[in-house]
Amino acid sequence: MIYSVGENIYAFNSGIEFAQVQRTKAFNAAKLPAKIITRQYNRYLARNAAWMGLTSSEYINMYDYFQKVTDFEPIKQSxxxxxxxxxxxxxxxxxxxxxxxxxxxxxxxxxxxxxxxxxxxxxxxxxxxxxxxxxxxxxxxxxxxxxxxxxxxxxxxxxxxxxxxxxxxxxxxxxxxxxxxxxxxxxxxxxxxxxxxxTFDSENQLFTFFLNELNDVVASTFIVDRPQLAPGVLGIDTPKRTIAYIHDSHLQKYTTSNEYFVKGSYQPVLQPRGREFNIVAVATDQQAKQIKERFPACVVRQLPTIYTTIVEDNAITDLKKVLYVGRLAPDKNISGLLKILAVLKERYMTIQLVMKGYFASTEYEKQILAEIKALKLVENVTLLPYDVQNHDLYHDVGLFISASLSEGFGINMLESMAHGVPVACYGLLYAKDNLVIDGYNGIYSDVLTPHELANKIIRVFDNPLTVMNLKVQAKMTAKRYQAEQLVAAWQQVLN
Amino acid sequence: MIFFINDSLLNKKTGIDQAVIKRMQLFERQNIAYTYVTRDWSQNLHQQLNALGVSDRHLLNMFDYYQQMIDVQPNKTFLADLDFGLKNLRFIDEQNEDRFIVQRNDERLVARVNYQKDDQHVTSVERFDSLGNLYAIDFYNQRGFKSMTQWYTIDHQLRSEVWYTPEGLDVLHATYRQTSQTTVEALGWLLTTPNGQVYQFATITALFEHFINAINELYPEFNTLILDSVTSADEAFTRLRKPAYTVLGIHSVHVTDTRQPATALLNENYEYALLNVAHFSNVLTTTTKQTADILARFPDVQAATTIPAGYVTPERQQKPQVKMNKREFGKIVAITNISPKSNLSDLLQVIKKVHNQIQSVTLDIYGYADYVNNYAEEIKIRQKIIDLELEDVVQLKGYVENLQPALENAQILGITAHCEGFDLGLLEGLTNGVVPVAYAVDYGPNDLITDDQNGCLIAHGDVNAMAEKIVYLLKHQRILQQFSNNAYATPSEYDEANVWHEWATLMANAKEAHQL
Missing domain, CATH: 3.90.930 (Outer Surface Protein A; domain 3)
Structure with missing residues (x-):
């Protein structure tokens, strides 16, 4: 069994849960038995899992397991x-x-x-x-x-x-x-x-006990996707294999210099006490290289987290409508996104931005709504509530814009590219060289200001032929991220 | 089914408990089914009752019922049966504390296991969390499983109690708040019934009402419910969900002054029930005079029955009588709890006066001391003994299980109570040939004593007259012997057969009432 170990499946999930779901589905489709493990108690788990397209045999929660309800047939208890x-x-x-x-x-x-x-x-x-x-x-x-x-x-x-x-x-x-x-x-x-x-002193001890119970049935591969769960997974006595997947940057910049240090949250992964992971996996070669440099003993692999399906439904080359799909949260820099839109609006008066996702908090929602007003973008922004199914969004948009300053490898960006919609974003530590290549399949700016990126977008869209080339290459990029490729890449590690 | 309804477990400390024990022993002797219903939880309920001759099949405790452990065999829990969920534990036997200390390898405390000295079977387990806080105490019953857990706050306040079925289902919860250093108040009860319904009760009284209704409905026939601990369920009895033959058991005086039965204030224990007496099918007292007083004062009484609280068994009647000259000269006994109602100061004054004339007189007092006001009455009596210089004359013997040897050695039974319900001690004295000298008060003394026949009645409060009478009797042992003979020949109405006949009549009336 290949377990992807996480905390929870939420009503609103982050890219990590999407990656776990995609990985598990791809493995099972390829006849590699796989399941998601979640640790936290969540009485809405079955609903959330169903929303994510999971069947009860594709995930297992620790509490469900001990409560003997992993395959409980739901009843409507009025x-x-x-x-x-x-x-x-x-x-x-x-x-x-x-x-x-x-x-x-x-x-x-x-x-x-x-x-x-x-x-x-x-x-x-x-x-x-x-x-x-x-x-x-x-x-x-x-x-x-x-x-x-x-x-x-x-x-x-x-x-x-x-x-x-x-x-x-x-x-x-x-x-x-x-x-x-x-x-x-x-x-x-x-x-x-x-x-x-x-008797246990902590939930972590109980979790390790639970993982060992699963592993006792059949020695398994455990892929931990949340660093705080690393100690629990390393506590498994005789696993077939342990893999830690690092989904975002493991590095953080010192405030006083340009040096980077390993984030505290990733220390249990990269500098564990006692047992170590068999493999540390990351999404990009660049990150793999950086880890290898600092931790030479570490076995690091670049492995895909996500895949997509190519859809032929979009031939838009103008900037009437742009799109952002993802969490509406401070770390996604939604304020910055609005500022980019404001600049674009100077050129395209009636430009429409569709933002789909859930707000990190009601305070943040209030803040963003106020900013939309302040930037006079009320007529230009449409907010759509979160749900799992995004396919209908892409057919009439010209560009996907992300203003995030900490993106690892956005599934929404990939999905957009699979529809032939190029992505505009900031030049970032990892995303830029791997997924979005400026002027080839998308647009990015190394200068992290709204004006720079917006002006770059405007220049590109002044030439429809350039846009058409971006669209073709975006789709070509997405073609590299298919389920078969994901499974094949993982199989090299798993065998 | 006939139910005897009580709150706390019988402890023999009160006249009511002694009367109920006598009654159950009578039913056991007659081999007639009854159910003794108790409300309160007790860790060793069954052991205590079995010791009184009450068999398990006649016992129905509210907690047992909801814990679904009516038919559970006795069993004991030992240290080895406990599962702390940890490996490599260390056990230390602290024999002087009657407990095992359970520790982890790093010496962190896991539990203190309290045991009974004789065979070290577990009575309770104090559990400690990973940070060393005492967070729960499990109580093991005599049927070999955890019956109840008390849960504590970090500062050792009781926050809740949870009761379990033998299978470990938590079926009853009570939450508490600390009201003083030593007292807690229940803030609510939560019951899951055997069929899965969840009920909530503000008080244990409300829970008890629910229970009484449940058992009344559980037995399909028309039941007879005898309420012995009146205030625990008198409200419930006025509104039973299913009709029953309800009997208000009056075990004590119902008025504060038995000389003014028509006007005196009512005993607080009976006030509510008597003011709602129309809701009871029958009022049960122990003397005809009390029955008459109640009938006269409360026209709403539907029926009233007199059944003596005690009775004389044929075995007792056949026992050889002990002559006065075989008894200790001047030995006087009192069989009563040490409480203001017993008025023992008068008896001490009487003894002082007798002692002035007859140096060899002695008084032994048998009975529990009333705990009210921190044993104020006992303290008062002990001081009075010192004040009257009677230290070598008067002894407080406490409660004694078998009084017969003491009674067969005594000549006179002294009674100076202001009033009495039935007075089982008096009947016991009479049946052992002890001559009672008592204040002529209602109801027991006036009912059981015929003056100058089987004892002597003295005007209430006349200490001098009582002292003179005792001196006279001690000096006239032939008369004393004659009274003793009469005492042995207690009226036949107290014979077991006749008392049982009264019970049989009551049950027949109940049946008849149902058919009407």
Missing amino acids: VRTLASIPRADYHVRYFDNKQVQISENGKCLAIIHTLVGQDELVGDIEYLNNLGDVMMTAYYDWRGFRSMVETYHPDGNIASQTFYDPAGAQVLAVTFMPHNGESQATSWQLLNYHGQNY
């Missing part, structure tokens, strides 16, 4: 039919589709919240004590069973989280105590697991 409510004794009032109140003699005993986006389905139940404070919360999984119960210390902090199997048996009990001013999980007890209890 509040209306929830058997635990004694309806002959209590009143149930449905205030709206999101909140339900259970009361007796007019006194509220419990509040049920429905699942996010699933009105009427049980999400959680808060049981109130005599003072009206929550004494216990029962959390329901997306798939319709009571999954976890939380209790609280008198100050309201979490005191315990108990995880259940669908039969109602406790399988994992986590205790929380205040420590250094914070509530901290201080005891992890796996209960009656194959007839025995196991």
